[in-house]
Amino acid sequence: MEPIKTAIIGCGKVAAAHANSYNNIENASLTAVYDVMPEKAKAFADTYKVKAYCDLTAMIKEEGIQAVSICTPHPFHAKTCVEAADQGCNVIVEKPFAVSKSDCRMMIEAGKRNNVKIGSLFQRRFYEPCKRMKQAIAEGKIGKPVLGDVTMLGWRDEKYYASDPWRGTWKGEGGGVLPTQACHQLDLLLWFMDDEIDEVYGVWRNFNHPYIEVEDTAVAIIKFKRGALATVTASNSQNPAQYGKVRVHGDNGASVGVQTDGGSMFIAGMTSITEAPFNDMWTIAGEEHLKEKWKQEDEKIFFAHNPTEYYHQLQLQDFIDAVQKNKEPLVKGEDGEKSARLLEAIYESSAAGKPVRF
Numbered sequence: 001m002e003p004i005k006t007a008i009i010g011c012g013k014v015a016a017a018h019a020n021s022y023n024n025i026e027n028a029s030l031t032a033v034y035d036v037m038p039e040k041a042k043a044f045a046d047t048y049k050v051k052a053y054c055d056l057t058a059m060i061k062e063e064g065i066q067a068v069s070i071c072t073p074h075p076f077h078a079k080t081c082v083e084a085a086d087q088g089c090n091v092i093v094e095k096p097f098a099v100s101k102s103d104c105r106m107m108i109e110a111g112k113r114n115n116v117k118i119g120s121l122f123q124r125r126f127y128e129p130c131k132r133m134k135q136a137i138a139e140g141k142i143g144k145p146v147l148g149d150v151t152m153l154g155w156r157d158e159k160y161y162a163s164d165p166w167r168g169t170w171k172g173e174g175g176g177v178l179p180t181q182a183c184h185q186l187d188l189l190l191w192f193m194d195d196e197i198d199e200v201y202g203v204w205r206n207f208n209h210p211y212i213e214v215e216d217t218a219v220a221i222i223k224f225k226r227g228a229l230a231t232v233t234a235s236n237s238q239n240p241a242q243y244g245k246v247r248v249h250g251d252n253g254a255s256v257g258v259q260t261d262g263g264s265m266f267i268a269g270m271t272s273i274t275e276a277p278f279n280d281m282w283t284i285a286g287e288e289h290l291k292e293k294w295k296q297e298d299e300k301i302f303f304a305h306n307p308t309e310y311y312h313q314l315q316l317q318d319f320i321d322a323v324q325k326n327k328e329p330l331v332k333g334e335d336g337e338k339s340a341r342l343l344e345a346i347y348e349s350s351a352a353g354k355p356v357r358f
Contacts, residue, residue, distance in 0.1 A: 074096055
């Protein structure tokens, strides 16, 4: 089979991870890039020796693009996804998938209407300790998941928010810590719990970032359809940053957990990852002693590659394979929609001062 011709929409900080990944995937060929800013598109294109465009439709038609990565600021995901899908392109969208359920529906419907794949980029699902956790839950080792919790305690300073004019604004980012930092942990929570949300009660605040419009801290309680509960604590107000964790507790008393991010935490295009993810909680009978062994093994695997790009590459490889073999990708648009709906519900609940029913 001929390699899938790919392109990148949006030449910002995370675009390099997509470009380098496509260049390392045998059945993909990075062909072109698009950005609304001509000089930005050209500089990025020159780096990767591909063509630059400021007209999305022209790029897809002239280059025969078959799959695109959307790496624009969050509120522009929906428009570019629909436009690309309507041109017959398969689309994978950087996190968060979108900032409203109406945008999510438009994107998913565009995929169905044009018979193309729509994927949502959540590369932490490909982390070794996250896959181990999902497998243990799927095999019933903790019984039925009845309680989940997300704790994301990070830090972002004024320099970070000033690095792009859209950061820290409702119009440009669609929110704060929830869609931009905690969305990875929220996606993992929903993946692990494998249930539909029934009700959400959430509250957000801005405690120590007066120069941004959006939240730096949020908490939420989630009720699931089958009776399980979950809590969320997400904040960018801890200096130094501490960690991002997801834990799931089962009705047989066993618990599993993962620290996905530690220390200063990764900022795309600005910092590197300094701590490997690991299973920080594991009380499955007969397996408790494996935790330290797994931690050492996973760290070797994690830093055997460039972790800021390698797990993007694993997910993009899965997506390209799905396009080529006409199968569903591991992370579909519908998965992105679930976390986007949760984000929107937390904001709605905080504004209304009461729970939001799904």
